[in-house]
Amino acid sequence: MTDDHPLPLAAKERNSATSLRDASIPWAAMAGIIATVTVFAVAQGLTYPLLSFILERQDTTSGLIGLSAAMTPLGFIVSAPLVPALSRRIPAERLAILCSVLAALTLAAIASMQNVWAWMPLRFLLGFFANPLYVISETWLVSLTPASYRGRIMGLYSSIVSGGFALGPLSLGLAGTEGLPPFLIGIAAFLLCGLIVHAVVARLPAMPQEGEAISVASFFALAPLLLFAVFTAAAFEQVLLSLFAVYGTAFGSDEQRIASLITCFITGNAVLQILLGRLAERFGSRRTLLFCVLICLAACLLLSPSFDTWLIWPLVFLWGGVSFGLYTLSLIQLGERFTGSSLIAGNAAFALVWGLGGILGSPATGMAMQIIGHHGLPLSLGLLSGALVVVLMVKR
Structure with a gap:
């Protein structure tokens, strides 16, 4: 009985503290961060299928198309260990603006050439310049987001950024895949990204530096399961953006339908992330992660049988949502x-x-x-999904 009065008082104090925290949420800063990455995503979402279509028309082998597409993530890999040190030496907003301008110049150089080998180093530089902006933006956003809103806000972030990726392939249906127009869209998007950062720079926080500094390599021992989930999400997105054009061509689909299916895949990302974030808040991010991987595995099994039917559209939509959800849930x-x-x-x-x-x-x-034909795409992704399911079940 002696605890009857303190409990309601504590509840009121918690509610009051939550209200104060909610009132102080820097919505303007978060909106600027999300807008920056979204515009950047438009340019990247356009680049992958555009270059794949161009190489496909040049009768480039699927293996070489995949190798060319891999140059951009190679740039991510090389630049990633440099970002923590760079963020301590260069103001984050300046670094973000610089990366936006350099990415625009790199895409302009790609547009001036039509050779797969010349594109290799340029696509590497595109990833090298894009990566710091993503790291800086997501660090800003995660550090600003209150714990009670983390699932929804990170889901909203992923949804809006995925919408940017969806606009990239969709713009190919309007601008086409030949000549300068599609490249000009990407260049303009990269430059607009830098302008947005400049516009909201006064509202952006400094990079969080408290605690003992650790290297990127050291972090692998701290969260191996999260990193494997991110690896899987990346493989899904990169493979679908770079090789789905080749996969669809094997079924006799035209470029317009394939680009629309890629857009549907990324639209699933955009629509479902808030729901997944809400599910993570209610059921836990780990359980929701396992649910997403199981759906990914099922979609890999159903992709080929459903490709020429109307079922491909809801399947690709759901597949896009849950595959990118692996990254959203890892970020949470x-x-x-x-x-x-x-x-x-x-x-x-x-x-x-x-x-x-x-x-x-x-x-x-x-x-x-x-080696085995177009079925190699769902088979490869299905094996990766199955491995992640096993790891998640074992680590429960």
Whole structure:
């Protein structure tokens, strides 16, 4: 009985504290961060299928197309270990603007050439310049987000950014895949990204530096399961963006339908992430992660039988949502478990592993398709999904 009065009082204090925290949420800063990455995603979402279509018309082998696509994630890998140190030496907003301008110049150089070998180093530079902006933006966002809103806000972030990726392939249906117009869209998007950062720079926080500084390599021992999930999400996205055009061509589909299916895949990302974030808040991010991987595995099994039917559209939509959900849920867990310098190292490690997923996933899948045919795409992704399911079940 002596505890009857203190409990309601404590509840009121908690509610009051929550209200104060909610009132102080920097919505303007978070909106600027999300807008920046979204515009950047438009350019990247356009680049992958555009270059794949061009190489396909040049009768380039699927293995070489996959290798070319892997150059961008290789840039992610090489730049990732440098980001924590760079963020301590260069103001984060300046670094983000610089990366936006350099990415635009790199895409302009790609547009001026039509050779797969000339594109290799340029696509590497595109990933090298893109990665710091993603790491900086996600560190800003995770550090600003209150724990009680983390699932929804990170889901909203992933949804809006995925919408940017969806606009990339969709723009190919309007601008086409020949000549300068599609490249000009990407260049303009990269430059607009830098302008947005400049516009909101006064509202952006400094990079969190509290706690003992750890390297990206050291972070691998702290969260191996999260990194494997990010690897899987990256492999799905890179393979679908770079090789789905080749896969669809094997079924006799035209470029317009394939681009629309890629857009449907990324639209699933955009629509479902808030729901997945809400599910993570209710049932836990780990359980929701396992649910997403199981759906990914089922979609791999159903892709080929349903490709020429109307079922391909809802299947690809759901597949897109849950495959990118692996990254969203990993990002939520990152914010739950890490702060300060370890948060920056964690985001950089995510970027490195994302690059690994792309650089290994695209060539491996491309070679599988070259050896056993177009079914190599769902087979490769299905094996990866199955491995993640096993790891998640064992670690329960």
